[in-house]
Amino acid sequence: MRQAIIVGASSGLGWELAIQLADKGYQLGVMGRREALLNELVEKLPGTHFIQATDVSNAEQSQTELEELIARMGDVELIVLSSGVGLFENKLEWAAEREMIDVNVRGFAALTIIAMEHFTRRGAGHLAGISSMAAHIFGAKTVTYHATKAFVSNYLAGMRQRAIRSGLPITITTIEPGFIKTPMVHGNPLWMAPVEKGVTQMVAGLLKKKNHIYITKRWRYVAFVADLMPHWLLRKFL
Template sequence: MRALITGASSGIGREIARQLAARGYELTLCARREDRLRELAAELPVVCHIIAADVADETECRLLYEAARGDDLEVVVNNAGFGLFGKFTETDLDTELRMIDVNIRAVHLLTKLAVQDFVKRDRGYILNVASSAGFLPGPLMAAYYAGKNYVLRLTEAVREELRQQKSAVKICALCPGPVDTEFNQVAGVRFSLSGLNAERVAREALDGLFAGKGAVVPGAAMKAMTFARHFVPDSVLARITYHFQHKKAGK
């Protein structure tokens, strides 16, 4: 059995790789930084296939899946992604379009290809890394929040289609709040809330995925937030989110 993990060079992706290796999975590790992938592969007790690719590029994304696919591919983890902080009128358009390519298009493409293959043999697991941001409007990180909402809703919809088909294929969205990873530096933010440990988030994500959960929200605070949002209008949620976002420090 084998797993494909994008964004495996750091953070949640790296921890998921470690935990899947501990479960005995052979791994296909993908990220742009080949040196980081080789360092990770050297520490893992399983066979690792390294593919240095930029999933923002559709051609590279398709080639990645072609290289990874096979009857032994059982798990696909769409973890690659990044954020961008700032007013929508001021953030760089090219960076936002690249973020859409990584956070949305690549997830959509790899989910589509994997689901089609997995359904044919009626087995397989897909974990899409969304965010607690996917439950909210996100002023000052508008494109990032919107993209994570896409990932969450896509995952929920595909899950229901699979349920209706009585398919054994499982798909799950991971929706963490702040996590102690490189995300903060890349996005140019400093969270006011303490970040969760990436190892813990990865463990909860895999436990939920293999248990057949549709979404995993690690941490009591984020669970409470996702529950409470049902009782607050979106317009008010946007104001509350802006208040917290405004406390973040851009680059």
């Protein structure tokens, strides 16, 4: 039986990803801060699965908890890092910035290291991280969120190169959603996609072991244009 761990499975993309991977026969380890929601999720899934409560903002503790979950499960081949925090910054407040940095940067990097160590010992594996289209642009009221997602995308690109140089069949997938109808997204922005549709595209890309997945697919063209535009021109659209 194929095994996968989803970090950040208690809501949003991680929750739906658990549902769809379980339907495809995966045995899952689900991690998240809200243990009650993880229990509720597992009750909905076919088969037997593993639960591990964790607070990704406590990077070192979450590393230990991921290691313990891997050991309990046995042969994890896929780890998806889905935890993320996005907050508006109408005022520059360190408490809000620190929360995003602790989860989106420190926690993400800490768990990436554990995943890579596991796959190196195993001799193969697949690490996927959920970044954002925000990695390609900047915003006056979302300064820290955009910066943290730029870190995630760049960090995964470096890990992909590291995996290639290792000579081991370790796949690194960068997932960059646009607007998906999850609790993190407010209002009804351009090209909003239902979470089920977004995750269906995500799963298809993961099964094909793609290096990069845009959700939905049309956002790849936005990313391409945004990367080419000079900042003075990009500012006119933000």
